[in-house]
Amino acid sequence: MAEAQKESLSEVMDAQLATKTDIYGVRDELVKVERRMDSLDAKFDKLFWMMGILVALAVANFAKQLF
Numbered sequence: 001m002a003e004a005q006k007e008s009l010s011e012v013m014d015a016q017l018a019t020k021t022d023i024y025g026v027r028d029e030l031v032k033v034e035r036r037m038d039s040l041d042a043k044f045d046k047l048f049w050m051m052g053i054l055v056a057l058a059v060a061n062f063a064k065q066l067f
Contacts, residue, residue: 018026
């Protein structure tokens with residue numbers, strides 16, 4: 001009975017537990033995702049500046065036509 005419990009428990013633990021290699025792999029993937037997010041954040045900052053300048057030019061043009 002004890003031997004059967006030992007075998008079934010070892011099978012479950014082998015299938016369910018993460019090894020150090022698994023954890024390092026996930027960590028590496030998270031680092032890659034974080035780098036991509038930083039890149040996207042920089043692109044959105046640039047886009048916000050461009051949109052701000054575009055709106056300012058449109059308002060200036062509109063004001064010039066009215067006054």
